[in-house]
Amino acid sequence: MEYIDAIRLAMKEEMERDPDVFVLGEDVGLKGGVFTTTKGLQPLFGELRVLDTPLSESAIAGVAIGAAMAGLKPIAEMQYSDFMFPAANQIISEAAKIRYRSNNDWNCPLVIRAPIGGGIFGGLYHSQCPESVFFGTPGLKIVAPSTARDAKGLLTAAIRDPDPVLFFEHKKAYRLIRDEVPEGDYIVPIGRSAVRREGTDLTVIGYSLPLHFALQAAEELAREEGVEAHVVDLRTLQPLDREGVLEAAARTGKVLILHEDNKTGGVGAEVAALIAEELLYDLDAPIRRLCGPDVPAMAINPPAEKRFLLNKDKVKAAMLELARY
Amino acid sequence: MAKRIAEIVMPQLAESLVSATIDRWLKEPGETVDLYEPICEVITDKVNAELPSTVHGVLVKILAGPGETVDVGAPICLVETEASAGAEPAAGPAGGEEAVSVPAPAPQPPERAAAATDAPDPAAPMRGRYSPAVQRLAAEHRVDLRGVAGTGWGGRITRQDVLAHIAAGAAASASASPAPSGGASGAAVPAAQAQPPAPERPPAPTPQPAPVRPAEPAHLPAVEVEGQVAPGREYFIDVTPIRKTIASRMRQSVNEIPHAWTVIEVDLTNLTQLRNKWKEEFRKQEGINLTYMPFVLKAVVSAIKDYPIMNSVWAGDRIIVKRDINLSLAVGTDHSVLTPVIRNADQKNIAGLAREIHELARKTREGKLKLSDMQDGTFTVNNTGTFGSIMSYPIINYPQAAIMTFEAVVRRPVVIGDMIGIRSMVNLCLSFDHRILDGVICGQFHQRVKECLESYTLDTSLY
DSSP states (O other): OHHHHHHHHHHHHHHOTTEEEEEEEETTTSOOTTTSSSTTHHHHHHHTTTOOOOOOOOHHHHHHHHHHTOOOOEEEEESGGGGGGGHIIIIIIIGGHHHTTTTTTTOOEEEEEEEOOOOOSSSGGGOOOOHHHOOOOOEEEEEOSSSSSHHHHHHHHHOSSSSSSSEEEEETHHOOBBBOOOSSSOOOOOTEEEEOOSSEEEEEEOOOOOHHHHHHHHHHHHHOOOOOOEEOOOEESSSSOOOHHHHHHHSSSSSEEEEEEEEESSHHHHHHHHHHHHHHOOSSOOEEEEEEOSSOOOOOOOHHHHHHOOHHHHHHHHHHHHHHH | OOOEHHHEEEEOOOOOEEEEEEEESSSSOEEEEEOOOEEEEETTTEEEEEEOOOOEEEEEESSSTOOOOEEEEEEEEEEEEESSSSSOTTHHHTTGGGGGOTTTTHHHHHHHHHHHHSSSOEEEETTOOOOOHHHHHHHHHHOGGGOOOOOOOOOOHHHHHHHHHHHHTTTTTTTTTOOOOSSSSHHHHHHHHTTTTSSSOTTTTTHHHHHHHHHHHGGGOOOOSSSOSTTTTTOOOOOOOOHHHHHHHHHHHHHHHEEEEEEEEEEOOHHHHHHHHHHHHHHHHSSOOOHHHHHHHHHHHHHHOOOOOGGGEOOOSEEEEEOOEEEEEEEOOSSEOOEETTTTTOOOOHHHHHHHHHHHHHHHHHHHHOOOHHSSOEEEEEEEGGTTTTTOOOOOOOTTEEEEEEEOOOOEEEEETEEEEEEEEEEEEEEEEETTHHHHHHHHHHHHHHHHHHOOTTOOOOH
16 A cells, blocks of 8 residues: 555544544645545545645644644644644644643644655755654654554554644655555554664664665665664654664664754754663764755755755665774 | 775975975874875975875875975875775675684684784774774673774774674683684684785885985984973974974075175155055055055066076076076065065066965965965065064075065155155165175165165056
8 A cells, every 4th residue: 555545544544433533734625635645535524524724834733723622633734844834833832732731631632744855856845854843842742654554553543642743744655655554443653663674783763765765775785795784663753762762773783863854953863862872882883874964955956856865875875884884 | 895005105296306294194094085185284395285185095004204204206105995896805794693603704803913902003993993882892791802803994893793702702712812713713814814905015015115215214303302401491392394494495595605795775755655645546456455565576676687697596607597587575474484486577567466475475374385386486575674674684595696675664864965854764685695696786786676666656557
């Protein structure tokens, strides 16, 4: 099943299961979403549960927060994660803090879905990775699946979660990634990483689309160089799976962290700091990060976009270098 | 990936050079150098030049330290490059487990170890760098790391190397420390170990340059400390290569050239007015200050035109008169004095000279002078007035024939006819090679410079 279909299926099944679940966002209803993620939902569940909203992300988030506090289970779609920033105040200052500031009297079972990442010639307003903006906000959960199976399981878990969850889906992965999705009801627990590949020579930690580059590179390295990489998919960025990260890092003592979001202040920085704090005596090499460059935005021209983005070869080179270290 | 050790040799920086002195290294062993990336600074003939790398790779060993003079063509460092072609020991990093069964890598440790402890192995600059994981494992299992083979980058001992070593049971027989690994030692070792550098010349080239010129090592700038003389009452300054060059050039000039000296005073009142008239506009137009120097150089150039013998060199059995007038300009920095050259100064107008002076002074201050900026000077002018001197005795810039200073401009009463006026006066001092030049010709030259400087008027054009 394709990644995008898994996301749609999760929403459909949850809406069937729980009448409180509803979808809102720009063009999610009649059009079925610009990426067709919500296609076919409005005919099934009607205009009131698949709600076309005005072009105002702040309103989408604010309405969703209010509805969630009143007991509904909204899934708010941001058309592109780039457009989330007008809603950042609602998300960071309201959604994330409601439980805390009401001393547990209120909660906010909200999901905000937003497509992240580049590789579709989207340029600076359609390619951003905003994880780091929300990453340091306690009270938010952030998930970023890399497979169709995880996309469905994590979205289901997010919808059922009693607190706000940001669901970052990689737009390039929508139709690029396809894998087995189990029949029936299941969830992928939030806060749990997954070992994608066992290895002894170095540990690669990543999430979302770049993780696939690591897996492809790992296969090639095993074949060509005899290097066996241990590859871990974070899946949840907030809260980080500390045990999973530490166990994977300790296994080889050589850690490479990957993400498309730019390097400075990214999720990788936190993962690296966690390892450095806890595992000094297991480290056999400097912790390395391979991330997007610290430039303001991804360019729209293909060569510059290619240069900005990670790919299998870049990841492979970094992996080999670390393995050789 | 097959590694090769490549030599970087001292290039021929200029046609006449036979050697150059390393000033300082910009790269240290273990650092990666890109093709054409500067690796060190060298000094030749009073000039600093950055030496670009001729290969891409990892600097493994420096063969000539700061202060050492190296013949052109002699190696100065070794760089480990990656030859993309390759019978590669790819199994290396992953082969940790194999080490148990395969005899070849296992016996390697003791040999490697012996080499590594005695002297840093150029092929394994990372050998002595232990990661926290390696140190912890070594401590926990009482492993002597000197006996562990390093398969990592630059010969580094990886965590897997230690684990393999422990698994091989080496730790158990640690008591027999010199040769811990049992089994088939010896025979395979030399071949295996010599592998990477062997196709080149192994460590052999390293010591070679030294014996070639045994007299040279005395050039080291380090000052020898002789012990107990008045402890604390004196201290030592290492002589830098540039200071050493200045010293030897000055010595040579004073030793070889019989210096004679003369001074003349010049009335710069008109020039001062001319300069004041143009100062602001020149600054706006050209972006640089209009100093006295271009006017002085212009005057010197026209005087040399009249007395070309000033522009000559003593050659023992003859005097070589240079047709090109290339003025050396003494430019002082905090620690040295350099003499960059304005080429064909006779072909430049005041503005052109001003710009060139500005550029050379800037390059000197920033240490950006190139060898070509320093060569072929035929006559030197030194602006000693900038530090307030009113009279100085310059040493000739060897092998030129003369050097002239431009002292501080001072306003003082001067007798003109039967009157006394306040005029802007300056002294021009001239040291000259008395083998070539005599008082008469120098007096005439000096007078010519004076006339030129005094003939500037408010109408003189700068362009």
